[in-house]
Amino acid sequence: xxxVEQSPQNLTAQEGEFITINCSYSVGISALxxxxxxxxxxxxxxxxxxxxxxKHGRLIATINIQEKHSxxxxxxSHPRDSAVYICVLHPAYNTDKLIFGTGTRLxxxx
Amino acid sequence: xxxxTQTPKFQVLKTGQSMTLQCAQDMNHNSMYWYRQDPGMGLxxxxxxxxxxxxxxxxxxxxxxxxxxxxREFSLRLESAAPSQTSVYFCASRLQGSxxxxxxxxxxxxTVL
Numbered sequence: 001x002x003x004v005e006q007s008p009q010n011l012t013a014q015e016g017e018f019i020t021i022n023c024s025y026s027v028g029i030s031a032l033x034x035x036x037x038x039x040x041x042x043x044x045x046x047x048x049x050x051x052x053x054x055k056h057g058r059l060i061a062t063i064n065i066q067e068k069h070s071x072x073x074x075x076x077s078h079p080r081d082s083a084v085y086i087c088v089l090h091p092a093y094n095t096d097k098l099i100f101g102t103g104t105r106l107x108x109x110x
Numbered sequence: 111x112x113x114x115t116q117t118p119k120f121q122v123l124k125t126g127q128s129m130t131l132q133c134a135q136d137m138n139h140n141s142m143y144w145y146r147q148d149p150g151m152g153l154x155x156x157x158x159x160x161x162x163x164x165x166x167x168x169x170x171x172x173x174x175x176x177x178x179x180x181x182r183e184f185s186l187r188l189e190s191a192a193p194s195q196t197s198v199y200f201c202a203s204r205l206q207g208s209x210x211x212x213x214x215x216x217x218x219x220x221t222v223l
């Protein structure tokens with residue numbers, strides 16, 4: 001069983017829709033990181049979470065440590081949000097060996 | 111600050127050739143990492159260095175060697191390139207500690223013919 005699962009793998013949306021991307025995991029973690037990878041390949045850090053909720057512009061990330069689950073929400077989606085979103089675990093047993101999800105590919109159409 | 115820089119951006123090799131991918135960071139980070147990303151797959155850790163002078167294997171170390179030259183630089187060497195090593199390679203760095211995020215370089219696209 002994979003230590004981290006992202007869903008859905010692929011997602012298409014119309015501009016303006018509310019988007020949710022999920023990340024479930026099975027190991028104890030000290031933190032969880034959401035990354036965005038643009039079509040050109042560059043990787044950008046979005047959020048680092050250890051509890052609760054964080055908001056930046058139209059992006060919101062939540063984490064429930066007891067349920068081992070995190071969500072990334074995008075409100076009022078826009079074509080420029082089209083990217084791959086990656087969930088990264090910082091395991092409590094080894095803070096150097098991070099665990100990467102396989103990513104959710106989002107396409108937002110005008 | 112330049113952040114994390116990688117050279118080269120693109121490279122084409124023939125099977126059996128060797129090359130070194132360079133990575134440098136100017137953020138005074140302790141930990142540095144090399145990942146590969148293949149189509150349809152997530153990032154996979156090749157090697158990492160928790161501090162200057164130490165290196166450890168990741169998930170897919172075979173066919174690679176690394177050198178942590180100093181705190182700033184972490185290089186990845188392919189001694190005898192194989193077509194299976196065609197991939198995009200990312201270097202990353204972070205401060206040690208549970209809550210510190212990783213910063214990624216722009217990637218090197220390597221093709222082995």
